[in-house]
Amino acid sequence: MHNSFIARNPSVLWFLAALGLFTFGVTLLSEATGIGLISTSFVKTLGKTLCLCLIAIAMDVVWGYCGILSLGHFAFFGIGGYAIGMWLMYARTETIVLSSLAGQTIPATPQEISDAIGNQIFGVVGSSEFPLIWAFSDSLVLQLAMVVLIPGLLALVFGWLAFRSRVTGVYLSILTQAMTLALSLYLFQNDSGLRGNNGLSGLQNIPGFEATPQATISIIFFLASAFALGAGYVFFAWVISGKMGSVVQGIRDNEARVRFLGYQVEGYKLFIFTITAIVSGIAGALYYPQAGIINPGEIAPIASIYLAVWVAIGGRGRLYGAVIGAAFVSLLSSWFTGGGAPDINLGFYTIQWTDWWLVLLGLSFVIVTLYFPKGIGGLFDYLVRKPS
Amino acid sequence: MIATLLEVSGVTVTFDGFRAINNLSIQFPPTGLRAIIGPNGAGKTTFMDIVTGKTKPDEGRVVWGEENISLLGLSESDIAMRGIGRKFQKPTVFEAQTVRQNLAMALKNPRGPFAVLTHRKTAENAAKIDAIAAEIGLTDSLTRIAGELSHGQKQWLEIGMLLAQDPRLLLVDEPAAGMTVEEREKTTDILRRAAKTRSVVVVEHDMEFVRRLDCKVTVLHEGAVLAEGSLDHVASNQTVIDVYLGRGHA
Ligand SMILES: Nc1ncnc2c1ncn2[C@@H]1O[C@H](COP(=O)(O)OP(=O)(O)OP(=O)(O)O)[C@@H](O)[C@H]1O
Ligand SMILES: [Mg+2]
Numbered sequence: 167m168h169n170s171f172i173a174r175n176p177s178v179l180w181f182l183a184a185l186g187l188f189t190f191g192v193t194l195l196s197e198a199t200g201i202g203l204i205s206t207s208f209v210k211t212l213g214k215t216l217c218l219c220l221i222a223i224a225m226d227v228v229w230g231y232c233g234i235l236s237l238g239h240f241a242f243f244g245i246g247g248y249a250i251g252m253w254l255m256y257a258r259t260e261t262i263v264l265s266s267l268a269g270q271t272i273p274a275t276p277q278e279i280s281d282a283i284g285n286q287i288f289g290v291v292g293s294s295e296f297p298l299i300w301a302f303s304d305s306l307v308l309q310l311a312m313v314v315l316i317p318g319l320l321a322l323v324f325g326w327l328a329f330r331s332r333v334t335g336v337y338l339s340i341l342t343q344a345m346t347l348a349l350s351l352y353l354f355q356n357d358s359g360l361r362g363n364n365g366l367s368g369l370q371n372i373p374g375f376e377a378t379p380q381a382t383i384s385i386i387f388f389l390a391s392a393f394a395l396g397a398g399y400v401f402f403a404w405v406i407s408g409k410m411g412s413v414v415q416g417i418r419d420n421e422a423r424v425r426f427l428g429y430q431v432e433g434y435k436l437f438i439f440t441i442t443a444i445v446s447g448i449a450g451a452l453y454y455p456q457a458g459i460i461n462p463g464e465i466a467p468i469a470s471i472y473l474a475v476w477v478a479i480g481g482r483g484r485l486y487g488a489v490i491g492a493a494f495v496s497l498l499s500s501w502f503t504g505g506g507a508p509d510i511n512l513g514f515y516t517i518q519w520t521d522w523w524l525v526l527l528g529l530s531f532v533i534v535t536l537y538f539p540k541g542i543g544g545l546f547d548y549l550v551r552k553p554s
Numbered sequence: 555m556i557a558t559l560l561e562v563s564g565v566t567v568t569f570d571g572f573r574a575i576n577n578l579s580i581q582f583p584p585t586g587l588r589a590i591i592g593p594n595g596a597g598k599t600t601f602m603d604i605v606t607g608k609t610k611p612d613e614g615r616v617v618w619g620e621e622n623i624s625l626l627g628l629s630e631s632d633i634a635m636r637g638i639g640r641k642f643q644k645p646t647v648f649e650a651q652t653v654r655q656n657l658a659m660a661l662k663n664p665r666g667p668f669a670v671l672t673h674r675k676t677a678e679n680a681a682k683i684d685a686i687a688a689e690i691g692l693t694d695s696l697t698r699i700a701g702e703l704s705h706g707q708k709q710w711l712e713i714g715m716l717l718a719q720d721p722r723l724l725l726v727d728e729p730a731a732g733m734t735v736e737e738r739e740k741t742t743d744i745l746r747r748a749a750k751t752r753s754v755v756v757v758e759h760d761m762e763f764v765r766r767l768d769c770k771v772t773v774l775h776e777g778a779v780l781a782e783g784s785l786d787h788v789a790s791n792q793t794v795i796d797v798y799l800g801r802g803h804a
């Protein structure tokens with residue numbers, strides 16, 4: 167059965183081969199495991215890009231295949247990041263506190279240790295108490311479970327309420343934006359229990375690996391991200407192949423018709439919405455240890471809109487299109503906004519790309535939507551002759 | 555065997571004060587063909603909307619099957635699963651997918667997400683799809699994208715999807731619209747064969763088509779039954795002539 171799945175979807179093999187080759191190349195060129203042509207910070211950028219590609223294929227499944235234009239999937243990404251960030255911060259602060267208390271003649275009581283850790287983490291928001299949501303932060307296993315459970319449950323509840331009342335189209339998109347906005351506004355509060363606008367930081371320091379250089383840690387996360395992207399790609403390709411794919415695309419093209427065939431459309435939407443939210447959470451959990459910091463700004467509604475733009479530019483309705491869009495646009499974006507692109511002096515005005523990049527992106531989005539609805543991925547149609 | 559498969563009684567639907575269906579009562583036996591005719595806006599499509607759960611009536615009863623279950627309040631998918639299939643006035647097939655995928659989706663099988671996710675192709679299903687494709691004359695087009703089919707072929711594909719669902723009641727809204735004469739003949743044959751084992755209700759304007767169906771005819775007008783009986787019987791009814799046939803439909 168697996169053979170036939172691959173046989174029916176040759177693009178999966180091509181994608182895995184390309185990803186494998188890319189991963190291998192980066193490993194050989196990195197500082198830790200290769201000749202050092204690629205800096206550690208660029209390895210991190212590439213690793214983060216792979217995570218963005220992973221959430222992009224999730225977005226493509228929910229939007230490109232199922233027709234739900236969710237403008238809230240970055241919220242799930244952020245939640246995944248916060249969930250892993252809580253453990254990273256707790257465990258690292260604990261190590262620091264324990265070593266600083268180690269010299270004392272009278273051993274510190276567990277309460278004193280806990281207070282000291284709380285003080286370290288929550289001092290910036292004027293508190294030292296551990297909020298309830300940090301209850302499991304000392305356990306890596308439980309926080310990893312949160313990476314999956316919280317986005318999954320939130321998507322399940324939100325989706326159930328929205329789909330059951332048959333909210334569709336632009337209204338659903340607005341609702342998902344509202345969810346994202348509410349979450350980010352909540353996180354901005356100092357008493358949210360997640361350090362308000364400071365967010366969680368120092369996430370690049372992995373507890374237990376203090377002696378390991380960042381060069382090595384970066385390549386490990388890069389490899390983990392590549393693996394997650396490969397696994398996510400195969401998983402989603404499997405979901406949307408076969409009959410599930412038929413029904414899901416049927417829902418996108420004519421929801422009512424699918425209902426009259428006897429399918430419970432709401433259940434399918436909920437399924438797709440929830441699994442894509444979970445994968446987004448996992449992508450976030452891999453992304454933020456590479457970014458080193460997460461703050462509520464990351465969850466701002468605009469992030470989810472960018473996600474839709476990537477997928478549209480890359481070409482929705484094909485998974486590799488989403489990957490291309492996310493990689494291409496996000497790398498280009500950091501090049502432009504990072505001052506990589508030279509300013510253009512027009513004599514009377516100087517185009518500074520840090521300001522004008524968004525205009526360029528917006529224009530590209532409009533042009534792609536109007537004239538190239540298949541996006542960059544559509545170019546592959548010219549390369550591959552359609553099987554007759 | 556039961557005498558009545560579907561019984562609609564005293565149903566009224568109002569859209570913004572306009573009575574599209576007005577105290578409509580109509581019954582269908584478990585097998586056989588029935589044609590529903592009537593002028594534009596008579597409420598034919600709305601009647602199908604009510605039976606299939608798309609439109610909720612203000613008043614009346616819609617009762618189904620041996621156990622006399624009320625269909626009112628059931629969801630569209632639930633009603634479909636109980637054995638009512640529907641072809642829309644405007645052909646609606648999944649244009650982005652192949653003919654085979656369209657039929658496979660309609661085929662009577664478990665409909666839950668997990669059953670569908672783990673669904674595997676079986677020889678039995680493949681044989682059913684081949685049989686239906688032969689019935690609707692699309693054997694050579696199974697791997698074609700439905701969007702590329704001609705208008706008539708799309709109509710047949712939609713009828714084929716209905717057959718694949720294996721419903722007990724087929725509601726077919728204007729199956730012959732836009733078809734050539736030969737295509738119409740073929741369509742009548744398909745519907746008559748289907749009606750041997752189930753109830754088939756056909757809405758149609760084309761009188762030649764209705765005549766070839768050779769079945770009991772119900773005339774709808776202003777949301778209620780105006781006349782019922784053989785085509786010759788209703789065609790001789792003066793009111794029917796005045797409101798419908800006289801307008802150049804015959
Ligand atoms: N959703 C709706 N909202 C408002 N009015 C409606 C709605 N659906 C139908 N109507 C009106 O109800 C009446 C009956 O419409 P219906 O589509 O059932 O007619 P029909 O008999 O199928 O006509 P045709 O032969 O043109 O298909 C029409 O006057 C139509 O405009
Ligand atoms: Mg109609």
